[in-house]
Amino acid sequence: MMSDPKTTFKEGCALAFDEEHWQKINYSTGCCEQNFAKGKVNYRNLELEKQRAYTLRNKSLLGLEKLLVDFETHFNENGGKVLWARNADDALTMIYDLIRKEKANAISRSNSTVLDEIELNGFLGKKNIRVVETQVARFVLQKGQRRAYHPVAPSIHLSKEENNAILTESFKLKPDSSAKQMVNFVRHQVGIETQDVPICITGANFLLSDTGGVVLTENEGNILKSTSMARVHIVVAGIAKVIPNIDDLSVLLPLTSLHATGQSMAAFNSITFGPAKKGNGPEQMYVILLDNNRSELLSHEKQRKVMSCLHCGACVSVCPVYKNVGGYTYGTHHIGPVGTVMTPLMEGLEDFNYLNSACALCGKCVEICPVKIPLDDLIIENRHLAITEKTGNSRYDALLKTMIWNCKSRKKMDSPLFIKKLQLKRFFAPLWGDKALPEFASKSFSQQWRERNL
Numbered sequence: 001m002m003s004d005p006k007t008t009f010k011e012g013c014a015l016a017f018d019e020e021h022w023q024k025i026n027y028s029t030g031c032c033e034q035n036f037a038k039g040k041v042n043y044r045n046l047e048l049e050k051q052r053a054y055t056l057r058n059k060s061l062l063g064l065e066k067l068l069v070d071f072e073t074h075f076n077e078n079g080g081k082v083l084w085a086r087n088a089d090d091a092l093t094m095i096y097d098l099i100r101k102e103k104a105n106a107i108s109r110s111n112s113t114v115l116d117e118i119e120l121n122g123f124l125g126k127k128n129i130r131v132v133e134t135q136v137a138r139f140v141l142q143k144g145q146r147r148a149y150h151p152v153a154p155s156i157h158l159s160k161e162e163n164n165a166i167l168t169e170s171f172k173l174k175p176d177s178s179a180k181q182m183v184n185f186v187r188h189q190v191g192i193e194t195q196d197v198p199i200c201i202t203g204a205n206f207l208l209s210d211t212g213g214v215v216l217t218e219n220e221g222n223i224l225k226s227t228s229m230a231r232v233h234i235v236v237a238g239i240a241k242v243i244p245n246i247d248d249l250s251v252l253l254p255l256t257s258l259h260a261t262g263q264s265m266a267a268f269n270s271i272t273f274g275p276a277k278k279g280n281g282p283e284q285m286y287v288i289l290l291d292n293n294r295s296e297l298l299s300h301e302k303q304r305k306v307m308s309c310l311h312c313g314a315c316v317s318v319c320p321v322y323k324n325v326g327g328y329t330y331g332t333h334h335i336g337p338v339g340t341v342m343t344p345l346m347e348g349l350e351d352f353n354y355l356n357s358a359c360a361l362c363g364k365c366v367e368i369c370p371v372k373i374p375l376d377d378l379i380i381e382n383r384h385l386a387i388t389e390k391t392g393n394s395r396y397d398a399l400l401k402t403m404i405w406n407c408k409s410r411k412k413m414d415s416p417l418f419i420k421k422l423q424l425k426r427f428f429a430p431l432w433g434d435k436a437l438p439e440f441a442s443k444s445f446s447q448q449w450r451e452r453n454l
């Protein structure tokens, strides 16, 4: 995990007052919303389709145990190998063992939140293994030593000029290159850098239980290209990615594309059933099924619904908190509303309880979610859990109790102004951050009422 997430969150909230950041994020997320609005006209009854997706995903979650075991049987029968990882360390050890077996000194990887969750790049960096990002946005971010800011559009926070500056610093590229020139350049560069890389590591959008298939959806074709060039394809997938069969894809894939980019379907959709039998494609294929406290999350009867997430990123793009504080402020790899629900339950309520305050309960995420996850209700559930488990901020709780006590008493509400100001400064200011404190009216409500009604 990144350095002290609580401090990251506290400091990052200052971004809410950064006009330039606000404009950049609101412009980019506004484009996402417009694309979605254009794309959804292709559906006669989007609500019905979402209801279908909700039913399919929840049915899969209920039968997860059998689906996973069946997936393992069928994938192994296809010539691949399923490995079970309890946590990130297990997954990284398995990956490193495979890298050593291949005597590789470089790997290529796809845009995947689960690979960020296990902190793949940092781990391999320490082992002197070169990591080549194959997605255009991620490639640029890596050269600029930055992390993803959004699950689907990782460099949503960078302007064209900022992308250009990163690329001109790393390569001989014209400083005033157009967006098209930059994309073409990066695609060419990715091709060069992945040429002799023997191992490709990807996430998975879905795993098909009845056939052992691995479903990947993308727009750049980089996953298809790098997996077909590699000798070994390693897939890391959270255990909740498994679905019964290919039929469910007719509902889930178009909904994922629509909510991610507004497209009817992503440009490249592939299903790989194991290593290549002959010709092009990897000689070996592994699927690492990652738990990493997902079982713990599944044990929460209400919050487990979040595991049906398609990782389309739509809830992130509409979230007013994200639009104000951006992707790094969360201090987590799963950002936005979905990360706000998942992370405290997967990584510990004590350390990530602060995320409970990263929600305005506006319900926009619930409205847009293609699998109808009641994210706002689940955040309330997490808040409830934090109170019952007493992992909340005791100072904040005490302050709220005092405020309620004060507000219930007319006499206290009518206290002299200097006493109210003193209380605000003494008890409220330490929790309020660097912002200016709210101003009290010079006269109390009762005083004003009396004066106006005389």
Ligand code: SF4
Pocket (backbone or CB within 6 Å): 259, 308, 309, 310, 311, 312, 313, 314, 315, 316, 338, 365, 368, 369, 370, 371, 372, 373
């Ligand atoms: S919670 Fe819903 S909207 Fe958000 S990423 Fe997951 S599927 Fe998409």
